[in-house]
Amino acid sequence: MQRKHYDAEHIAFAEAVHTFLDKEVVPHYLDWERDGITPRGVFAAAGRNGFLGMAIPEQYGGGGIDDFRFNQALGEQVAYAGVTGTGLGITLHNDICLPYFLAYCNDEQRQRWLPGIASGSLITAVAMSEPGAGSDLSGIRTSAVRSSSGGDDHYVVNGAKTFITNGINADLVITAVRTSEEKHRGLTLLVLERGLPGFERGRNLAKVGLHSQDTAELSFTDVQVPVANRLGDEGSGFGQLVANLPKERISIAIAGLAAARAAFDQTVAYVRERRAFGTSIGSFQNTRFVLAEIATEIDVAQAFVDQCIRALNDGELTVEDAAKAKWWCTELQGRVVDRCVQLHGGYGYMVEFPIARAFADARVTRIYGGATEIMKEIIGRALPL
Numbered sequence: 008m009q010r011k012h013y014d015a016e017h018i019a020f021a022e023a024v025h026t027f028l029d030k031e032v033v034p035h036y037l038d039w040e041r042d043g044i045t046p047r048g049v050f051a052a053a054g055r056n057g058f059l060g061m062a063i064p065e066q067y068g069g070g071g072i073d074d075f076r077f078n079q080a081l082g083e084q085v086a087y088a089g090v091t092g093t094g095l096g097i098t099l100h101n102d103i104c105l106p107y108f109l110a111y112c113n114d115e116q117r118q119r120w121l122p123g124i125a126s127g128s129l130i131t132a133v134a135m136s137e138p139g140a141g142s143d144l145s146g147i148r149t150s151a152v153r154s155s156s157g158g159d160d161h162y163v164v165n166g167a168k169t170f171i172t173n174g175i176n177a178d179l180v181i182t183a184v185r186t187s188e189e190k191h192r193g194l195t196l197l198v199l200e201r202g203l204p205g206f207e208r209g210r211n212l213a214k215v216g217l218h219s220q221d222t223a224e225l226s227f228t229d230v231q232v233p234v235a236n237r238l239g240d241e242g243s244g245f246g247q248l249v250a251n252l253p254k255e256r257i258s259i260a261i262a263g264l265a266a267a268r269a270a271f272d273q274t275v276a277y278v279r280e281r282r283a284f285g286t287s288i289g290s291f292q293n294t295r296f297v298l299a300e301i302a303t304e305i306d307v308a309q310a311f312v313d314q315c316i317r318a319l320n321d322g323e324l325t326v327e328d329a330a331k332a333k334w335w336c337t338e339l340q341g342r343v344v345d346r347c348v349q350l351h352g353g354y355g356y357m358v359e360f361p362i363a364r365a366f367a368d369a370r371v372t373r374i375y376g377g378a379t380e381i382m383k384e385i386i387g388r389a390l391p392l
C-alpha cells in the first residue's frame with residue numbers, strides 16, 4: 008500500500024540515514040556484534056550527520072524540528088539495514104531519553120547537556136529496571152537521600168539497576184530513584200554523569216540477540232549527585248515516567264514493524280532464488296499464502312502506527328493507543344520473523360543470514376518497554392468494564 012505519511016524532507020532524511028548506515032555501520036556490524044558493543048564514535052558520526060537530537064532547538068545544536076516522523080524514518084532505516092543492535096542505542100538516545108531532557112531540564116541543564124546530546128559526545132540511557140523491579144516501577148528501591156554535608160546540596164544514591172541499554176557507553180543516565188517511601192510520589196529522576204565516584208558499571212550482559220547493543224548492570228555506592236542534576240521536582244518521577252512511556256512504546260512499535268517488513272523483503276528475495284522439487288520455493292502455494300498474510304498484516308499495522316505518530320505530533324497520542332501499537336507490532340514481529348525463518352529452511356538458522364539475527368533480536372521487543380501483558384493491562388483498565 009502506498010504510504011502518504013512522509014513529506015519530501017522525511018524521504019530525503021531516510022535516504023541520508025540509509026547512506027550513512029550503509030557506509031558507517033553495515034561494514035562493521037558483525038565485528039560489533041562479536042564485540043558486544045557499538046563504538047562510541049558511531050554516535051558522534053550520527054551527530055555530525057544530523058541524526059541525533061532532531062527535536063533539540065537549534066540554539067543547542069539540534070535540528071530544531073519536533074516531528075517524530077524523522078525519528079520514525081530513522082528507526083525504519085535501522086531495521087531495513089539489519090543493524091538493530093547498533094540502531095537501538097541511537098533510537099533510545101533520540102526517542103526515549105531526549106524527551107526527558109527536553110521536557111524537564113531547566114535553562115542551566117539545557118546548556119550543560121543538550122549540545123552534547125545533539126553532537127553525540129554525551130550518550131544517554133534511562134535506568135528504571137532493577138534486579139527486583141521491572142514491570143512494577145513502584146518496586147524501585149535505589150535510594151537517594153538529600154544531604155548538605157560538605158557544603159554542597161546533593162543526594163546520596165545507593166542501589167543497583169539492571170538491563171540498562173547503552174549502559175556501558177552512556178555518559179548521562181536518567182536514573183529513577185526513591186526519595187521517599189510513598190509508592191508513586193516517592194520517585195524522582197536524577198541524571199547521573201559518567202565519572203561520579205561510586206557510580207560503577209557492572210557486567211555488559213550476554214544476551215540472546217542484539218549483541219552489538221551494550222545492555223549493562225549499574226551500581227551506586229554512596230554516589231553524591233548534585234541537586235542540580237535532578238530533572239524537575241522531587242517526587243515527580245513516576246508522573247514523568249508515565250508521561251514518557253508512550254513515546255518509548257511507539258518507538259519500539261516502529262522498530263518492530265520495520266523489522267517485520269525487513270524480514271518479509273529478505274524472504275521474498277530468498278524464495279524467488281531458492282529451488283526445490285524443480286521449482287522456486289516462492290512458487291508453492293503455501294509460500295504465497297504465508298507471504299500474502301504477512302504482507303497484509305504489515306500494511307494494516309503500518310496504517311495504525313502512522314496514525315499514532317500523527318497523534319503524537321499533535322500531542323494527542325494516548326497511553327492506551329501507544330500500548331496497542333507496542334504489543335501488536337512486537338507480537339507481529341515475532342510471528343513474522345518466525346515464519347520467515349521457516350521459509351529460509353536451514354539457512355534461516357545460520358547467523359550469517361540476516362533473518363537468523365532478526366529472529367534472535369526480535370524476542371525481547373515483547374518484553375522490554377513493558378511486556379505484552381502489561382500493555383493489555385493498560386488497555387483493559389481503560390475499557391468500560
Ligand SMILES: Cc1cc2nc3c(=O)[nH]c(=O)nc-3n(C[C@H](O)[C@H](O)[C@H](O)COP(=O)(O)OP(=O)(O)OC[C@H]3O[C@@H](n4cnc5c(N)ncnc54)[C@H](O)[C@@H]3O)c2cc1C
Nearest residue numbers: 133134135136140141142170171172374375376377378380
Ligand atoms: C535487552 C533489554 C534492554 C532493556 N533496556 C532497559 C533500559 O534501557 N532501561 C530500563 O529501565 N529497563 C530496561 N530493560 C528492562 C525491561 O524494561 C524489563 O525487563 C521489562 O520491563 C520486564 O521487567 P522484568 O524483566 O523485571 O520482568 P517481570 O516484571 O519480572 O515480569 C516477568 C513477566 O511476568 C509477567 N507479568 C508481569 N507483571 C504482570 C501483570 N501485571 N500481569 C500479567 N503478567 C505480568 C509478564 O509476562 C512479564 O514478562 C531492558 C530489558 C532487556 C531484556
